[in-house]
Amino acid sequence: MPYSELMVKPMREDMTRMGVKELKSVAEVDEALGAGEGTVLVFVNSVCGCAAGAARPALAEALRHGTRPRHLYTVFAGQDLDAAGRARSYFAEYQPSSPSIALLRDGEVVHFVHRHMIEGRGPEAIAANLVAAFEKYCAEEGVGKREE
Amino acid sequence: MSGHVFHPGHEELHGVTVVVDGASGRTYVGRYHERVPKGVVMHDVGILDPGSATESRDAWIARQLNFGVKVDHRHFVIPTEEAGTITPLGRFQP
Numbered sequence: 465m466p467y468s469e470l471m472v473k474p475m476r477e478d479m480t481r482m483g484v485k486e487l488k489s490v491a492e493v494d495e496a497l498g499a500g501e502g503t504v505l506v507f508v509n510s511v512c513g514c515a516a517g518a519a520r521p522a523l524a525e526a527l528r529h530g531t532r533p534r535h536l537y538t539v540f541a542g543q544d545l546d547a548a549g550r551a552r553s554y555f556a557e558y559q560p561s562s563p564s565i566a567l568l569r570d571g572e573v574v575h576f577v578h579r580h581m582i583e584g585r586g587p588e589a590i591a592a593n594l595v596a597a598f599e600k601y602c603a604e605e606g607v608g609k610r611e612e
Numbered sequence: 613m614s615g616h617v618f619h620p621g622h623e624e625l626h627g628v629t630v631v632v633d634g635a636s637g638r639t640y641v642g643r644y645h646e647r648v649p650k651g652v653v654m655h656d657v658g659i660l661d662p663g664s665a666t667e668s669r670d671a672w673i674a675r676q677l678n679f680g681v682k683v684d685h686r687h688f689v690i691p692t693e694e695a696g697t698i699t700p701l702g703r704f705q706p
Contacts, residue, residue: 561681578677580700583627
């Protein structure tokens with residue numbers, strides 16, 4: 465059962481403040497991910513402590529890096545159920561967990577950060593993992609090049 | 613952040629994805645919740661039963677690492693007599 469929107473509002477704002485677009489419906493997810501072009505990061509947000517203390521700060525730190533995915537999206541597991549489920553269908557070979565982070569390039573998953581890779585780790589270590597993936601998979605699109 | 617627990621009052625492994633070696637030879641992977649007199653309470657648990665498995669324990673754990681834990685039970689209690697060594701999944705190498 466979803467939490468009160470009042471409670472999760474700051475968790476949503478954590479994402480939008482760093483320039484990540486929320487996808488809150490199946491239609492929005494399909495519009496964003498359906499084209500399967502370029503590099504796309506999908507952050508599966510969560511109410512749990514490892515999202516607040518590790519995963520969200522890690523992404524914020526990683527996005528300060530010059531090279532990053534062209535598109536940045538987030539869905540909220542446990543809150544926007546249909547949207548989260550639809551987004552997960554675009555990386556269905558990976559078991560659902562939250563928080564988690566999928567990096568796709570031309571529709572294919574090239575990097576995935578599972579919840580178990582976030583638990584017990586600080587934001588710096590997770591950010592380093594993301595930055596390495598950005599360098600490896602996003603550099604061709606240009607340093608810091610990103611569309612809203 | 614090592615050892616930091618976001619829910620005050622819980623055990624250190626609370627919320628951590630762990631591998632539990634069963635005395636029966638089964639292997640359990642899931643989120644550790646707490647230990648109670650009855651056993652170890654876990655969430656989102658996958659179970660490898662060597663009697664029916666088509667892959668080795670190492671291969672199965674590697675698959676959980678690479679593709680996430682395939683959940684067989686949303687909530688599961690591993691009986692005390694069955695629950696052996698508990699290791700965070702993150703300590704295994706893919």
